[in-house]
Amino acid sequence: MHMANELLSVPxxxxxxxxxxxxxxxICKKAKEYITSDKLALMGILGAFIFAAQMVNFQxxxxxxxxxxLVGAVLLAIILGPxxxxxxxxxxxxxxxxxxxxxxxxxxxxxxxNMALVPSYLGxxxxxxxxxxxxxRRRLYFGGLLACIISIEAGATLVxxxxxxxxxxxxxxxxxxxxxxxxxxxxxIIEGLITVAVLGYLQQVRPDIVSEKLSGxxxxxKKAVLITLGAFTxxxxxxxxxxxxxxxxxxxxxxxxxxxxxxFKPVISNEDPRITAVDEFQSKYTPMPDYSGRxxxxxxxxxxxxxxxxxxxxxxxxxxxxxxxIWLLAKLLRxxxxxxxx
Amino acid sequence: xxxxxxDKFAYQDSPVHRLDSRVKFISLVVFTIAxxxxxxxxxxxxxxxxxxxxxxxxxxxxxxxFALKQIMLVSPFIAVLALSCPLYDKTAASAYFGPxxxxxxxxxxxxxxxxGKFVVTMLALIALVSTTPFSDLLVGLQKLGTPKLLVIQLGxxxxxxxxxxxxVQHMLRARASRKLRNLGYRQELRIASSMVGSILVxxxxxxxxxxxxxxxxxFDGKWRSLNKLQMHSTDWLFAAIVCCFLLILEFFIKPILx
Numbered sequence: 315m316h317m318a319n320e321l322l323s324v325p326x327x328x329x330x331x332x333x334x335x336x337x338x339x340x341i342c343k344k345a346k347e348y349i350t351s352d353k354l355a356l357m358g359i360l361g362a363f364i365f366a367a368q369m370v371n372f373q374x375x376x377x378x379x380x381x382x383x384l385v386g387a388v389l390l391a392i393i394l395g396p397x398x399x400x401x402x403x404x405x406x407x408x409x410x411x412x413x414x415x416x417x418x419x420x421x422x423x424x425x426x427x428n429m430a431l432v433p434s435y436l437g438x439x440x441x442x443x444x445x446x447x448x449x450x451r452r453r454l455y456f457g458g459l460l461a462c463i464i465s466i467e468a469g470a471t472l473v474x475x476x477x478x479x480x481x482x483x484x485x486x487x488x489x490x491x492x493x494x495x496x497x498x499x500x501x502x503i504i505e506g507l508i509t510v511a512v513l514g515y516l517q518q519v520r521p522d523i524v525s526e527k528l529s530g531x532x533x534x535x536k537k538a539v540l541i542t543l544g545a546f547t548x549x550x551x552x553x554x555x556x557x558x559x560x561x562x563x564x565x566x567x568x569x570x571x572x573x574x575x576x577x578f579k580p581v582i583s584n585e586d587p588r589i590t591a592v593d594e595f596q597s598k599y600t601p602m603p604d605y606s607g608r609x610x611x612x613x614x615x616x617x618x619x620x621x622x623x624x625x626x627x628x629x630x631x632x633x634x635x636x637x638x639x640i641w642l643l644a645k646l647l648r649x650x651x652x653x654x655x656x
Numbered sequence: 657x658x659x660x661x662x663d664k665f666a667y668q669d670s671p672v673h674r675l676d677s678r679v680k681f682i683s684l685v686v687f688t689i690a691x692x693x694x695x696x697x698x699x700x701x702x703x704x705x706x707x708x709x710x711x712x713x714x715x716x717x718x719x720x721x722f723a724l725k726q727i728m729l730v731s732p733f734i735a736v737l738a739l740s741c742p743l744y745d746k747t748a749a750s751a752y753f754g755p756x757x758x759x760x761x762x763x764x765x766x767x768x769x770x771x772g773k774f775v776v777t778m779l780a781l782i783a784l785v786s787t788t789p790f791s792d793l794l795v796g797l798q799k800l801g802t803p804k805l806l807v808i809q810l811g812x813x814x815x816x817x818x819x820x821x822x823x824v825q826h827m828l829r830a831r832a833s834r835k836l837r838n839l840g841y842r843q844e845l846r847i848a849s850s851m852v853g854s855i856l857v858x859x860x861x862x863x864x865x866x867x868x869x870x871x872x873x874x875f876d877g878k879w880r881s882l883n884k885l886q887m888h889s890t891d892w893l894f895a896a897i898v899c900c901f902l903l904i905l906e907f908f909i910k911p912i913l914x
């Protein structure tokens with residue numbers, strides 16, 4: 315669920331980057347009070363551990379040929395506490411972007427929110443509310459499973475919402491949302507199972523890790539847990555209502571624009587009534603009222619065929635020629651240098 | 657996996673490699689914003705924007721095949737989303753390219769625009785990452801105001817990713833050579849989770865050892881680099897070239913093509 319740059323508009327990307335950077339700044343500042351230099355190595359290595367653990371795959375039941383693996387945010391939050399887990403997960407997302415090129419640079423804000431901040435805090439909050447007090451085996455398993463499923467679902471639902479607010483995709487929000495939720499339900503269950511199994515293993519081998527005695531762990535107080543959960547509920551409710559009210563807004567907007575363009579008529583290529591109905595539905599819910607055939611040169615029927623085609627052709631060919639020139643120049647430069655050094 | 661397998665080209669030497677990492681990073685951000693704010697229906701202008709990252713790759717001596725392979729590796733998610741556009745936007749549109757005219761739907765135009773932007777911005781990202789060693793990038797990021805804690809975290813993470821991935825690959829090979837058939841998912845899950853658990857225990861132990869070693873060498877929680885970042889004349893030149901490139905595209909090429 316790594317977002318790419320292209321799914322976001324610049325304002326949304328900037329906004330989410332701002333939120334993520336601000337949150338990380340606050341967390342780092344807060345964590346600095348607890349963290350002595352000896353915790354730094356532990357955090358760095360646990361980050362690398364998550365990368366490594368993501369490579370251990372196992373066969374899924376009922377689906378030959380597919381395999382699941384760990385994502386790790388909740389496990390990390392349980393082991394390290396939410397603040398440190400958020401920092402470690404964010405650093406993982408940044409490295410995935412910069413070294414593995416997974417997810418775009420401007421989408422980093424969204425990715426950090428979806429995959430680091432939300433799962434760490436939400437997962438920890440849920441796990442903590444269930445296992446509060448004495449840790450029994452059943453509570454541990456149930457809490458871990460539920461925390462994984464819910465926190466992964468929460469991250470996954472944010473993806474279509476962010477893409478919808480940006481308005482780049484024409485895929486209806488509902489379809490996208492349902493697909494993401496469906497797919498990530500599966501991912502969440504797998505994540506939950508393996509997290510719980512790892513917790514079980516750790517309880518046998520190193521009970522100190524699970525029972526919060528590991529040095530470097532920063533615990534949240536009961537009050538803080540409740541506040542986190544409350545804040546998430548409010549944000550989720552607020553976000554959902556925003557999206558809900560986004561539908562009529564888009565509709566109004568698209569109607570409001572039409573009087574300016576008296577000649578605007580929706581082009582319907584197929585007269586089949588079912589397709590017409592789908593197209594109408596589409597034109598109502600397209601999140602970008604500003605987007606239509608009129609604006610584009612590529613598909614501009616008004617412009618004479620010749621010029622529109624040839625300018626774009628010239629643009630592409632010119633670019634390719636420039637690239638060839640640059641490539642040759644670079645090659646020559648390098649050759650010259652080799653001769654010099656020899 | 658060999659250390660620095662993915663960013664093996666970052667340790668070469670070329671005029672681009674020697675540039676200040678801050679200049680490159682800021683140029684990348686500006687360039688990405690410029691590409692993303694292009695109108696969604698203009699496909700041909702993306703070719704002009706691709707000149708920039710291409711030039712950096714060419715001067716830096718990074719094979720284009722490597723860059724394209726990287727892009728292919730990370731593209732599935734966006735490819736699925738882009739290819740679903742034609743299913744939902746069937747408004748007819750005509751596209752012209754040279755002597756040819758096509759009748760396609762707006763969804764396809766949008767799909768091509770999304771994929772094109774993806775390729776161009778990814779090329780730019782690869783151009784940055786494969787011309788800048790990660791430690792230099794971190795120093796630059798720290799100078800640009802990233803919290804110190806996060807910078808140290810990123811540095812340690814980068815240092816140990818490949819070490820732990822190596823360990824896991826040994827374990828995976830051991831599992832593959834002992835487990836010759838599918839054992840049913842309960843057993844599989846148990847094996848996988850005890851593998852993950854044992855890596856976790858091992859990495860926590862390693863962390864303690866590393867911590868002792870670092871303390872022994874006087875580590876006090878500060879990230880130091882021998883690379884003292886300084887803006888040379890070549891850095892200013894690069895910044896000026898990037899500015900000119902983007903301004904020319906914005907004010908001269910864009911009005912013609914859009």
